[in-house]
Amino acid sequence: MRFAVQYIREHIGILFMQLLFAGIFAAAFLLYHLPVAAVLYPAFLCFCAGCLYMAYCICKAYKRHQVLMRMQSMRGYTMKEQFFCRADSRDQDYYKIILKLCDEMQSIEDQRAGNYREMMDYFTVWVHQIKTPIASMRLHLAAVDSDLSRRLMSDLLHIEHYVEMVLTYFKTGSDVSDYVFHVVSLDEILKENIRRLRGDFIIKKLGLIYEPSGETAVSDGKWLSFVIEQILSNALKYTNEGNITITVESPKTLCIADTGIGIAPQDLPRIFEKGYTGANGRADQRASGLGLYLCRQILNRLGHEISILSEAESGTIVRIDLNRSNVT
Numbered sequence: 001m002r003f004a005v006q007y008i009r010e011h012i013g014i015l016f017m018q019l020l021f022a023g024i025f026a027a028a029f030l031l032y033h034l035p036v037a038a039v040l041y042p043a044f045l046c047f048c049a050g051c052l053y054m055a056y057c058i059c060k061a062y063k064r065h066q067v068l069m070r071m072q073s074m075r076g077y078t079m080k081e082q083f084f085c086r087a088d089s090r091d092q093d094y095y096k097i098i099l100k101l102c103d104e105m106q107s108i109e110d111q112r113a114g115n116y117r118e119m120m121d122y123f124t125v126w127v128h129q130i131k132t133p134i135a136s137m138r139l140h141l142a143a144v145d146s147d148l149s150r151r152l153m154s155d156l157l158h159i160e161h162y163v164e165m166v167l168t169y170f171k172t173g174s175d176v177s178d179y180v181f182h183v184v185s186l187d188e189i190l191k192e193n194i195r196r197l198r199g200d201f202i203i204k205k206l207g208l209i210y211e212p213s214g215e216t217a218v219s220d221g222k223w224l225s226f227v228i229e230q231i232l233s234n235a236l237k238y239t240n241e242g243n244i245t246i247t248v249e250s251p252k253t254l255c256i257a258d259t260g261i262g263i264a265p266q267d268l269p270r271i272f273e274k275g276y277t278g279a280n281g282r283a284d285q286r287a288s289g290l291g292l293y294l295c296r297q298i299l300n301r302l303g304h305e306i307s308i309l310s311e312a313e314s315g316t317i318v319r320i321d322l323n324r325s326n327v328t
Contacts, residue, residue: 134159150199165290165291183216189225197232224298233291239261249319262315262316263308307319307321
């Protein structure tokens with residue numbers, strides 16, 4: 001009904017023209033002293049015919065409107081073919097414009113896809129190449145047990161983590177993913193990450209409160225491990241004294257709490273935005289603003305949810321709901 005009213009408003013001039021013509025004929029008949037009924041009756045018939053034609057035009061326009069609405073969700077040549085099937089002589093100019101725009105859009109998408117593939121290939125090769133000297137440095141440092149070697153080993157671990165973060169960032173922006181879902185053990189993932197980060201615990205003299213829970217979850221072990229490592233790294237980075245506590249709350253919610261500097265209230269609503277570092281990150285100068293953004297993106301694809309509670313100077317609590325409901 002709304003579409004019909006809008007159509008009539010747009011073509012109201014046709015109705016006025018019909019009334020004008022009927023008035024002209026009536027005036028001419030009156031001047032020649034002819035019966036007015038002789039013009040009113042055919043004018044009424046013409047008006048009825050015009051209304052029927054208007055109804056036909058409204059139905060035709062509405063069907064065309066529905067086709068165009070469906071075309072909004074189409075892409076490329078599919079949209080062009082649909083429009084071409086519905087195009088008449090009045091629409092040929094529009095079809096030529098759409099054809100040109102679709103070709104330009106397809107060309108831009110092809111170029112962008114090609115550039116993205118080249119960039120991904122480059123960074124993939126770069127990541128694998130840089131892992132070789134990292135592994136070599138780790139072997140050399142492992143042969144020496146000193147405060148300096150432990151600190152260098154910790155820095156080397158951070159470098160390796162940032163390298164992986166680069167590749168993860170590009171992977172999360174692509175349509176292709178290597179997610180493999182299966183039953184994973186939370187204890188195994190946690191123990192592996194604790195082992196990798198044990199140097200930071202020792203250097204910063206932080207306590208770890210963790211008891212194996214025996215809990216499992218349906219997820220991708222590799223990507224979930226990346227998220228947990230990122231959260232633990234943040235906890236270690238912003239905790240100068242106290243403990244880091246790892247627990248599994250019911251129902252199947254991983255909880256990582258620290259006694260660090262916390263997050264300012266004005267920063268909490270934006271901590272998952274890409275590139276947002278907040279007051280702590282700006283003070284640290286090393287924060288990239290990608291860690292929590294990547295965690296949220298990965299967990300969304302895994303079907304998990306993440307939430308953070310924090311107060312300035314009172315620590316931070318990160319909860320990951322591992323009940324898979326919506327996988328994106």
